[in-house]
Amino acid sequence: xxxxxxxxxxxxxxxxxxxxxPEATALWSPVNSRVRDRERKRDAVIQTxxxxxxxxxxxxxxxxxxxxxxxxxxxxxxxxVQNKEQLLFECFRAGLRQIMEAFDEVGSTKLxxxxxxxIVMARYAEAITSDFGWCMVQAENQDLSPAMxxxxxxxxxxxxxxxxxxxxxGARDGSLRKFDEKMAAFAIAGxxxxxAHWYRSDEALTAAEIAERFIELFSIGLERKA
Amino acid sequence: xxxxxxxxxxxxxxxxxxxxxPEATALWSPVNSRVRDRERKRDAVIQTxxxxxxxxxxxxxxxxxxxxxxxxxxxxxxxxVQNKEQLLFECFRAGLRQIMEAFDEVGSTKLxxxxxxxIVMARYAEAITSDFGWCMVQAENQDLSPAMxxxxxxxxxxxxxxxxxxxxxGARDGSLRKFDEKMAAFAIAGxxxxxAHWYRSDEALTAAEIAERFIELFSIGLERKA
DNA sequence: CGCTAAATATACTCACCAGTATAGTCTATA
DNA sequence: TATAGACTATACTGGTGAGTATATTTAGCG
Numbered sequence: 001x002x003x004x005x006x007x008x009x010x011x012x013x014x015x016x017x018x019x020x021x022p023e024a025t026a027l028w029s030p031v032n033s034r035v036r037d038r039e040r041k042r043d044a045v046i047q048t049x050x051x052x053x054x055x056x057x058x059x060x061x062x063x064x065x066x067x068x069x070x071x072x073x074x075x076x077x078x079x080x081v082q083n084k085e086q087l088l089f090e091c092f093r094a095g096l097r098q099i100m101e102a103f104d105e106v107g108s109t110k111l112x113x114x115x116x117x118x119i120v121m122a123r124y125a126e127a128i129t130s131d132f133g134w135c136m137v138q139a140e141n142q143d144l145s146p147a148m149x150x151x152x153x154x155x156x157x158x159x160x161x162x163x164x165x166x167x168x169x170g171a172r173d174g175s176l177r178k179f180d181e182k183m184a185a186f187a188i189a190g191x192x193x194x195x196a197h198w199y200r201s202d203e204a205l206t207a208a209e210i211a212e213r214f215i216e217l218f219s220i221g222l223e224r225k226a
Numbered sequence: 227x228x229x230x231x232x233x234x235x236x237x238x239x240x241x242x243x244x245x246x247x248p249e250a251t252a253l254w255s256p257v258n259s260r261v262r263d264r265e266r267k268r269d270a271v272i273q274t275x276x277x278x279x280x281x282x283x284x285x286x287x288x289x290x291x292x293x294x295x296x297x298x299x300x301x302x303x304x305x306x307v308q309n310k311e312q313l314l315f316e317c318f319r320a321g322l323r324q325i326m327e328a329f330d331e332v333g334s335t336k337l338x339x340x341x342x343x344x345i346v347m348a349r350y351a352e353a354i355t356s357d358f359g360w361c362m363v364q365a366e367n368q369d370l371s372p373a374m375x376x377x378x379x380x381x382x383x384x385x386x387x388x389x390x391x392x393x394x395x396g397a398r399d400g401s402l403r404k405f406d407e408k409m410a411a412f413a414i415a416g417x418x419x420x421x422a423h424w425y426r427s428d429e430a431l432t433a434a435e436i437a438e439r440f441i442e443l444f445s446i447g448l449e450r451k452a
Numbered sequence: 453c454g455c456t457a458a459a460t461a462t463a464c465t466c467a468c469c470a471g472t473a474t475a476g477t478c479t480a481t482a
Numbered sequence: 483t484a485t486a487g488a489c490t491a492t493a494c495t496g497g498t499g500a501g502t503a504t505a506t507t508t509a510g511c512g
Contacts, residue, residue: 038488057368059285062469075472076490084470114449138366140423142283167448177450183431183439184448190420191413197366198412205409213409221447222393222410223340224403264458288499301502302460310500 042080045070050091050131058088058135058143088139089148095136096155098127103162113170118215120166121192125211128195137196160185188218268306271296276317276357284314284361284369315374318365321358322381325350329388339396344441346392347418351437354421363422386411414444 048069052061063084067074081087102123106116127133141149163185170176191214195207205213274295278287289310293300307313328349332342353359367375389411396402417440421433431439 057366060368063471064469072489073491074470075492078471079489140283140364142286170448170450174450176448179443179448180439183436184443186420186424187417187440187443190418190423191416193423194412194416194419197416197419210409213406214413217405217410217413217447218443219447219449221443221445222396222402222405223445224396224400267459289501290499298459299461300500301462304501305459 038080045077045080046087046090046094047131049087050094050135053088053091053138054131054134058138063087085144085148088135088143089152091132091135092139092152093155095127095130095132095134096159098130098132099124099159100162102127103159112175113166113173114175114219117163117166117170117176118219120162121188121215121218122208122211124192125195125207125214128192129199129201129207134196137193160189163188184218188214191218264306271303271306272313272316272320273357275313276320276361279314279317279364280357280360284364289313311370311374314361314365314369315378317358317361318378319381321353321356321360321362322385324353324356324358325385326388328353329385338401339392339399340401340445343389343392343396343402346388347414347441347444348434348437350418351421351433351440354418355425355427355433360422363419386415389414410444414440417444 045066049061049066052066052069055061056065063074063077066087067077070077077087081090099120102120106119109116111119128137139152141152144152164181167176167179167181167184171178192211195210199207199210271292275287275292278292278295281287282291289300289303292313293303296303303313307316325346328346332345335342337345354363365378367378370378390407393402393405393407393410397404418437421436425433425436
């Protein structure tokens with residue numbers, strides 16, 4: 001659908017742009033517009049799968065369902081992904097990427113660990129409320145082959161280590177008090193991941209507002225100051 | 227297995243206990259020992275299902291699997307539960323019960339809301355680390371028929387309301403500061419529920435120890451006191 | 453002992469669905 | 483305009499697993 005309409009006007013640029021460097025020419029050559037098109041379609045497949053998985057669950061969504069939502073048939077879906085499992089994995093990875101980006105961005109700043117943790121939590125919440133976020137949380141190991149499961153676990157562990165790292169740094173730079181990193185990271189990740197279970201798009205609060213409250217809660221706690 | 231061995235010695239008590247009241251006699255009559263036996267077996271089915279679901283996931287566990295683990299065949303399982311969905315629901319309910327009991331116990335004490343919240347959280351953590359706890363967390367709506375889904379939702383909502391209630395009371399009795407109840411309840415429930423995703427029985431910390439740390443975290447937070 | 457009901461098993465049905473073999477169609481390009 | 487290959491569809495296979503029809507055994511009970 002989106003692919004069909006974008007393809008036509010992208011096709012014949014190269015003939016007029018042959019003065020550019022070979023690399024640039026290659027970028028806009030028809031064959032590469034096809035490649036980009038393919039990627040765009042692939043993304044659409046993954047996005048549609050994510051929405052379907054979130055709506056009905058992974059096991060209750062057949063590839064025929066997904067194909068139907070894309071107005072194509074099953075073999076077309078298989079033309080873009082190897083199998084259903086990989087589809088879930090791609091959804092998982094898309095959600096993960098958003099969170100990893102937050103760590104990357106924040107890693108190159110001079111902010112205190114506490115401030116960085118807050119930023120990561122906000123981006124985390126944003127990611128979790130997306131269709132991909134749902135897949136990230138739900139992509140439980142039992143749905144995946146051992147090989148995929150290992151991959152997922154190691155990627156999830158990166159997030160966990162990122163959180164623990166920030167908490168540890170907070171103890172060093174004095175912005176956070178000393179506390180069992182592992183438990184703190186699990187508590188924060190749990191609270192954030194759980195958003196995927198209750199959040200609906202008609203929710204009164206946005207992801208940013210939810211994150212704001214969570215940050216306050218994990219910062220100063222619930223106990224009344226004596 | 228368990229059913230087979232317990233049946234034999236439970237069967238012929240009534241003959242020697244016929245001096246008791248009719249009610250007591252009835253309690254120990256063969257027909258009632260059968261009833262109790264049936265319930266015990268049913269519990270065994272549910273317990274086994276919970277363990278299997280936790281180990282391999284709901285959709286990757288067939289009723290043949292469960293039957294095999296009980297050394298019986300599928301129709302026997304169907305003799306104790308109506309269908310697979312109900313099996314999951316019973317597991318869910320077993321986990322839920324433990325948490326509801328915590329609320330009940332704590333409701334009749336004179337403790338501060340903060341103290342009561344701590345006790346509930348500890349029992350909650352305990353429940354979540356059990357096989358039933360896993361089912362409770364995972365029994366997502368997409369696995370259940372609309373009718374069951376509604377039931378599950380309303381039961382889950384009771385827990386949520388219980389948590390919110392304690393937080394609200396804390397603001398009244400001065401043991402907790404004022405804070406968005408809904409978000410606080412979601413954060414706490416999320417952190418606790420998430421335990422089911424990472425906890426393994428060989429975990430260094432017990433459920434009680436995890437709860438202890440979570441309680442501290444949610445009480446005073448991570449921020450270093452200025 | 454013989455009847456009744458509970459408990460369990462054998463041996464199916466039926467639907468669903470992941471994945472594929474095969475054959476068309478369209479498009480860029482030589 | 484002929485060809486290669488990218489894309490998509492039709493129509494299948496094969497396996498799995500929920501649920502059941504039916505028979506058989508076991509245990510209580512008059």
